Amino acid sequence: MTTALFIQLVVNGLVKGSTFILIVLGMDIILRGTKILNFAHGQFYMLGAYTLFMLCRLWHVNFLLSLILSGLALVLVGALSYLSVFGVIQRRFTPTTPFTYRLLMSAMASVGLMLILQQGTLIAFGTTERGMPSIFPQIITFGDVRLSLEKLLIILFSMFICFALYLLMYKTKLGLAMRTVSFDPEIASLQGVNSFWMFMICFALGSALAGIAGGIIAPVFAVTPTMGTHIIFTAFLVLLVGGIGSYKGAILGGVLVGLALSFGFHFFGGISELFVFVLVIVILIFKPGGILGEVLD
Amino acid sequence: MALLEIRNLKKYFSGLAAVNDVGFSVNNGEIAGLIGPNGAGKTTLFNLISGFHPPDQGEVIFAGEEITALRADQVARKGIGRTFQASTLFMQATVFSNVFSAFYRQYRQPGWKAFLHTPKVNREEQVIKKAAMDILEFMGLAALGDELATNLPHGHQRALGICIALATEPRLLLLDEPLTGMNPSETMEIVRKIRQIQEKGITILLVEHNMRAVMDLCDRITVLNYGRKIAEGTPEEIRKNREVTEAYLGREEA
Amino acid sequence: MEKSLINGKISKGWLIFGGMVLLALVLLPLAVKNAYMLHLFIMAYIGIVLGMTFSMLFSAGLITLGAGAFYAIGAYGSTLLSTRLGLSFWAALPLSTLITGIVALAIGSIIVRHPGMAFTIITLLLAHVVIQATGQIEFFGGWGGIIGVETPDPIGPIQFKTKISFYYLILFLLLLTALVFHALYTSRIGRVWRAIKLSPPLAETLGINLYRYRLLAFTIASSAAGMVGSFYAHYFQMITPEAFGGWLSIYIQLYAVLGGLEFYILGPAVGAVIMTFVPEYLRIAKEVEPIITGVFLLVVILFFSGGILGTLRRFWTAKKTAVFSDKEQS
Numbered sequence: 091m092t093t094a095l096f097i098q099l100v101v102n103g104l105v106k107g108s109t110f111i112l113i114v115l116g117m118d119i120i121l122r123g124t125k126i127l128n129f130a131h132g133q134f135y136m137l138g139a140y141t142l143f144m145l146c147r148l149w150h151v152n153f154l155l156s157l158i159l160s161g162l163a164l165v166l167v168g169a170l171s172y173l174s175v176f177g178v179i180q181r182r183f184t185p186t187t188p189f190t191y192r193l194l195m196s197a198m199a200s201v202g203l204m205l206i207l208q209q210g211t212l213i214a215f216g217t218t219e220r221g222m223p224s225i226f227p228q229i230i231t232f233g234d235v236r237l238s239l240e241k242l243l244i245i246l247f248s249m250f251i252c253f254a255l256y257l258l259m260y261k262t263k264l265g266l267a268m269r270t271v272s273f274d275p276e277i278a279s280l281q282g283v284n285s286f287w288m289f290m291i292c293f294a295l296g297s298a299l300a301g302i303a304g305g306i307i308a309p310v311f312a313v314t315p316t317m318g319t320h321i322i323f324t325a326f327l328v329l330l331v332g333g334i335g336s337y338k339g340a341i342l343g344g345v346l347v348g349l350a351l352s353f354g355f356h357f358f359g360g361i362s363e364l365f366v367f368v369l370v371i372v373i374l375i376f377k378p379g380g381i382l383g384e385v386l387d
Numbered sequence: 388m389a390l391l392e393i394r395n396l397k398k399y400f401s402g403l404a405a406v407n408d409v410g411f412s413v414n415n416g417e418i419a420g421l422i423g424p425n426g427a428g429k430t431t432l433f434n435l436i437s438g439f440h441p442p443d444q445g446e447v448i449f450a451g452e453e454i455t456a457l458r459a460d461q462v463a464r465k466g467i468g469r470t471f472q473a474s475t476l477f478m479q480a481t482v483f484s485n486v487f488s489a490f491y492r493q494y495r496q497p498g499w500k501a502f503l504h505t506p507k508v509n510r511e512e513q514v515i516k517k518a519a520m521d522i523l524e525f526m527g528l529a530a531l532g533d534e535l536a537t538n539l540p541h542g543h544q545r546a547l548g549i550c551i552a553l554a555t556e557p558r559l560l561l562l563d564e565p566l567t568g569m570n571p572s573e574t575m576e577i578v579r580k581i582r583q584i585q586e587k588g589i590t591i592l593l594v595e596h597n598m599r600a601v602m603d604l605c606d607r608i609t610v611l612n613y614g615r616k617i618a619e620g621t622p623e624e625i626r627k628n629r630e631v632t633e634a635y636l637g638r639e640e641a
Numbered sequence: 642m643e644k645s646l647i648n649g650k651i652s653k654g655w656l657i658f659g660g661m662v663l664l665a666l667v668l669l670p671l672a673v674k675n676a677y678m679l680h681l682f683i684m685a686y687i688g689i690v691l692g693m694t695f696s697m698l699f700s701a702g703l704i705t706l707g708a709g710a711f712y713a714i715g716a717y718g719s720t721l722l723s724t725r726l727g728l729s730f731w732a733a734l735p736l737s738t739l740i741t742g743i744v745a746l747a748i749g750s751i752i753v754r755h756p757g758m759a760f761t762i763i764t765l766l767l768a769h770v771v772i773q774a775t776g777q778i779e780f781f782g783g784w785g786g787i788i789g790v791e792t793p794d795p796i797g798p799i800q801f802k803t804k805i806s807f808y809y810l811i812l813f814l815l816l817l818t819a820l821v822f823h824a825l826y827t828s829r830i831g832r833v834w835r836a837i838k839l840s841p842p843l844a845e846t847l848g849i850n851l852y853r854y855r856l857l858a859f860t861i862a863s864s865a866a867g868m869v870g871s872f873y874a875h876y877f878q879m880i881t882p883e884a885f886g887g888w889l890s891i892y893i894q895l896y897a898v899l900g901g902l903e904f905y906i907l908g909p910a911v912g913a914v915i916m917t918f919v920p921e922y923l924r925i926a927k928e929v930e931p932i933i934t935g936v937f938l939l940v941v942i943l944f945f946s947g948g949i950l951g952t953l954r955r956f957w958t959a960k961k962t963a964v965f966s967d968k969e970q971s
Contacts, residue, residue, distance in 0.1 A: 127758055178943055186478040186537055188839050189757055190702045197704065197761070198898055199942045201891050205935030213928055323769045326762045334759055361777050367770050371763070375751050437846065459845035469846055477839040488832045491847045501828040512829075555847055 094235045099352050105241045105310070107348025108248035109303050109321070110328045114340040115255060116299030117325065122272040122335045123292025126176055127193060129200040131300050132322030133207035138164050138301030139308040139317060140211065143220050146309075153225045157305045164301025168294035175199050177290060204318075212315040219312040244306050251302065252341060259337075268292055324351070324363075331370050333380030343380065389448075390415040390590050391436070391559055396445035398428075398435055405431040406442070407614040413559070418581065418591045420605035420622075422598075424635055427611040429594045430472055433561050436592075437469045438462035449559065464492060468557030472564050474544040476536045476551070483532035485547055486519040489554035493518075522550050526580060542573040549580070559590045566597045578604060602626065610634070666812060670805045679804040683876065685917040686811045690818050690869045692896035692909025694862035697822060699897065700831065700905050701858040702838035704757070707764030708893045710771040711863040713885035715741045715870025717781055720790050720880055730793035734871045741867025742860055749859040753852060765890070772886035786881030790874050807876050814872060818865050819906050825861070826905055834858060888931065892916060895934070899941055901948030911949055 113135055120126055141163045145156035179195050228239040259265035271288040304317075311317075328347050332339025347366065354362030374380070389412040398406040406428045413419040421429050434440045436447055438459035447455045454462055477485045493515060494501070496508045523529045526546045531539065536547060545565055552560055562581070566574050578600050585591055595601050601608065602622040610618040610625060612634040618625055625631055673679060691708050698705045718737035722728045728736070752763045775781040792801040799806055825831050833854050836844040841851055874880050896916055900908030920930055945952045 121758070125758075127761065175939060175943070182946075184537075186474075186476075188479070188702070190699065190704065190838055193757055193761065194699070194704050194898075194902070195942055195946065198894060199939055201894070202935040202938030202942065205888070205891075205931040205938070209928065209931040209935070213932075323766060326766055330759065330762060330766075334762075364770065364773050364777055367766060367773070371766070371770070374755075374763070439842065439845075458850075459842070460848050460850050463846050463848040471842070475840055475843045477836060477843065479839055480835070488836050489847055491829075491833065491849055494829060498828075498830055501830060502824055504824060504828065508828075551843070552846070 092234075094233070097235050097237070099356055100349065101237055101241050101245070103349035103352030104245045104345065105348070106351055107344040107346075108245050109307050109344075110325060110348055111341050111344035112248055112251060112299050112303035113321065113325045114328045114332065114344055115252070115337060116296035116303075117329055118296075118335050118337055118340050119268075119299070120293055120296035123268055123296070124172075124176070124180070124272075124289045125192065126180075126196040126293065127200065128176075128203075128293075128297075129197060129322070130171070130204040130207055131200075131297070132318030132320075132325065133204050133211075134164055134167060134297045134300040134318075135304040135321060136211060136313075136315065136318035137167060137207065138304030139313045140215065140220075140304075141301070142305040142308045143222060143313050146225075147220075147222045153309075157302065160305035161298045161302045165294045165298040167301070168297025169290055171203060171297070172290045172293040175203060176293065177286060180289065181286075208315065208318065215315060217315065219314050221312055222309045225309050240310055244310065247306055251299070255299075255337075264291070268295075323367075327367060327370050330374060331380050336380065339380050388415045389413065390450055391592065392446075392448040393432075393436070394446045394448070396432070396435055396447070397443045398431055398440060399443050400431075404614050406435060408445075409611065409614070409616050410445075411609045411616060411619055413590060413592050414607075415590055416585070416588065417606040418585050418593060418604050420601045420608035421592060421594045421611065422596070422601055422608060422625075423611035423617075426613075428614040429611060430563060431614075432611070433469060433563055433594065436462075437467060437561060463555060466556075466558040467561065468552040468555040468559070469561035470545075470548040470552050470563050470565060472567070474541070474548060476544060476547055478535070478537040480536060481532065482528055482534050482536055482539070482547055483519065483523065485536055486522055486550045486554050487516060489551040490515045490519060492555060519554065522553050525553075525583075526550050527576070541568050542570070545569065546577065546580075549577075553584070553589075557589060559592065560584065562591060562593045562595075564594055564596065566595055566600055574600065663816075667809075670808055676804050679808050681917055681921060683804065683808055683811050685914050686815045687869045687873060688893070688896055688913035688917055689910045690815055690865055691893045692900070692913050693818060693822055693906060694866045695893050696897045696902070696905040696909055697825075697858050697862040697865075699902060700826065700838060701834035701855050702757070702841065703753075703855060703858065704761045704894075705764045705859075705862075706761055706890045706894070707767040708862075708866050709885045709890040710764070710768040711741050711745060711866040712870040712873070712889070713768075713771050713775060713882070714744055715867025716874040716880050716885065717775060717787075717870075718867065719871035720787050720874045721781075723791055723875070724787060724789065730791065730871075730875045731796070733875075734868065737871040738864050738868040741870070742864035745860045745863030745867075746856070749856050749863070753855045753859055768886070768890050772882045775885075776882040781882075782880075784882060786879060786884075788879040790878045790880065792878065793875055811869070811872055811876070814868060818868070822865075822906060830854070830857070892934075895938055897948075898938070899948055901950030901952075901954075903947070904950045908948055908950055915949075 113131065117128070117131055120128055120131075138160045141160040142156050145151040145159055146153055151159070176196055176199065179199055180192075183192055224238075224240055226239045226243055230237050230239055230242065259269060267288055268291065271285055272292070324347065328340065328343040331347060332341070332343030347370075350366045350369075351363065354366055358365065391413040393412065394410045396406055396409045397404060409428070409432065421432065423429055431440070435442045438454070438457050438461060442455060445455070446453055449465055449467060452465070454465055457465070477488060480488070494511065496505070496511050501508050520529065520532075523532060526549060528543060528546055528550060531543065536544065539547065545567070549562070549565060565577055565581070569577065574597065581591065581593070581604055593601070593605060605622060607619070607621055608625045609616060610628070610631050617634060618628045618631050620628070669682070670679065691712060694708050694711075695705060715737050718740045719730075719733040722733040722736055723730060748767065752760060752767075755763060776784045781787075793810070795801065801807060801810075833844070833849055836847065836849060837851055837854055845851060870885075873884075877884075896909045896912030898912070899915060900910065900912035902908060904911075916934075920933075941948065947955060
């Protein structure tokens with residue numbers, strides 16, 4: 091294999107990986123903060139892509155602004171979802187509600203939400219793929235390696251978001267409040283933190299990450315109503331690989347799975363996805379906590 | 388004769404030693420007390436003994452057998468029963484259900500016969516139902532059989548927790564703060580019951596904050612502070628032990 | 642003593658009612674001749690069994706999204722046994738049930754060790770992997786599936802040419818499964834599952850090996866799914882990966898939730914029947930149907946979390962002074 095091809099595949103893998111990382115970080119924030127398993131998370135990703143498409147392509151809003159607005163739109167969607175659905179469900183729980191019930195009620199509600207969002211988008215936009223002309227069509231060359239600027243920017247932007255998240259979670263008061271609430275809601279309330287709002291913020295933030303992932307990917311890949319359902323499986327896979335609730339795991343897992351898929355697809359075609367899945371499940375046998383071994387129940 | 392022996396037990400959580408080189412023993416038939424200020428490591432010790440956490444170092448020996456590495460259910464099957472600090476019950480089930488379901492080790496008929504509901508199985512279940520009622524009567528909960536566990540007042544929930552532990556027919560019973568949140572009359576009742584449990588031949592290891600009850604009930608007491616054992620002896624000896632008093636005062640404990 | 646059908650002592654009235662319903666179902670094909678209607682009943686019965694598999698795992702404290710996987714394994718197993726090895730349906734059915742059970746045991750022994758949420762996600766991925774595998778690998782027929790699966794050989798005078806014989810066959814399988822499951826739930830195995838669901842640590846202090854009982858539930862439930870998978874293959878006479886994927890595993894959950902989670906047998910029955918027939922009568926466009934289902938699901942979870950049967954029972958016990966003992970909260 092030539093160096094050029096190798097680098098191409100790596101870049102493609104990192105682009106895919108970036109998408110996974112953002113989506114799964116969003117899942118981790120929601121899982122750690124609220125312990126909700128949200129099956130509509132993929133739909134939030136899709137909505138981010140469609141929002142960006144509408145803003146940028148249809149209404150010709152500046153790309154960066156569209157991206158920010160897409161993120162904000164999903165903050166809103168996430169907050170609304172929590173207020174109207176998940177929050178209502180969680181309020182009913184008492185300290186003695188078995189974990190099984192908590193998981194099931196939230197998960198099933200999220201499934202309902204998923205069905206509504208998925209079909210709603212399908213009906214509103216039809217099944218045709220939406221595409222956009224490249225925002226950054228330039229190609230960067232060095233030697234005989236040709237890389238699209240777009241893809242590099244996606245990778246860089248994702249790294250930026252990860253860093254921003256790190257700052258938020260570990261260097262700000264809000265982040266501290268979020269982490270305390272996920273660790274022990276009682277301690278949090280003793281310190282004057284309102285659990286309900288913290289849960290909502292966690293949920294909204296996690297959802298926004300999915301939306302941003304959709305937004306940055308929209309110019310590069312096709313925007314379809316089913317993109318959410320397609321990606322959620324791989325996202326869950328990355329979640330398991332990295333360890334549920336592990337931020338470092340999400341990043342590491344996203345990169346690994348992205349690279350595996352990129353190289354695998356090039357050499358083996360469609361069936362490579364299957365191999366990756368099976369491989370991960372085999373890994374989970376030996377390392378139930380994921381690659382980094384951190385397990386969050 | 389030591390029924391339970393603990394040697395050099397250590398457990399670290401995130402680099403901090405919750406239990407640091409603790410060793411003591413509990414003799415057959417006695418009521419042993421485990422006291423110490425909050426955070427001293429008492430519940431962690433219970434978790435180590437009953438198999439909910441593996442110790443990082445040390446041994447737990449029960450009836451001459453080493454049980455250190457055993458899982459919680461394996462420890463239970465050796466004959467160690469326990470209650471929990473927070474009310475851990477089958478909340479969505481009735482009081483009777485709670486105790487009836489607690490009988491598990493006692494079944495002699497195999498599972499597949501249970502599935503077939505053979506006459507022997509049905510007879511066995513009748514016997515066990517009676518045993519469950521007996522325990523409820525013993526603890527004074529017989530009248531509440533049809534109440535949902537979650538609807539019970541706190542005191543009754545603790546009593547139910549003890550019922551469940553008794554149903555496992557333990558040789559050693561680990562009681563984790565059975566008197567928390569009880570009013571004086573409830574406390575007296577439970578103290579009486581604990582003595583009666585001892586009279587049945589069950590050895591008891593008791594963690595409690597209520598000092599009067601501890602001094603009253605226990606034959607011997609071990610004191611922990613910051614994960615270490617700081618004293619061991621009869622109630623008289625412990626009462627006079629200055630280090631113990633300081634430990635409690637220093638923590639601004641009542 | 643817990644009963645899984647209805648919590649409480651089953652009074653004579655209910656038994657008679659149940660008997661009449663059963664009789665009606667048995668006599669149904671005499672009154673209903675419409676092939677499509679019979680088809681709906683058959684699909685509903687399959688749905689009930691699949692819903693019951695979800696409930697069995699729920700009864701042990703596990704949420705599965707992978708019922709579709711074992712449904713597919715049973716179907717494909719049976720299909721391959723009959724098309725490649727020439728086995729008759731009557732051999733393929735028990736054999737593929739057994740094979741599904743063994744596969745479930747193998748997979749389960751690994752995944753049941755994982756804590757609750759991870760288990761659920763893994764079962765979701767499992768269903769996905771099975772669909773992808775059957776679609777991508779030619780041996781399993783690829784995305785086009787396998788056609789020409791033979792109908793069951795006649796037993797005595799009963800031929801399997803019309804839907805009626807299939808109706809009775811699936812009804813029989815359903816009742817058999819319900820009976821077996823009921824026997825399990827009312828035995829101490831069912832009590833152990835319930836203990837594990839309500840409080841795993843407390844169950845452990847009783848000496849219960851969580852892993853073993855969870856694996857048992859997983860294996861039994863998955864085998865039942867495999868069994869109806871085999872039936873489906875020989876009824877429909879063709880199988881495609883899509884038949885087992887899509888929203889299937891999700892709808893299966895919905896049957897149980899809609900009917901009432903605490904009713905391990907009647908809940909899925911009510912849920913599956915409603916979800917199979919109501920959309921037909923409402924003549925909803927295929928596109929809009931998932932939205933209605935989604936809204937419906939949200940409404941049930943938010944307002945009627947006990948499901949239909951749970952809500953009915955709450956009404957019932959509120960009106961009467963409690964005649965039933967051993968009430969369970971939904």
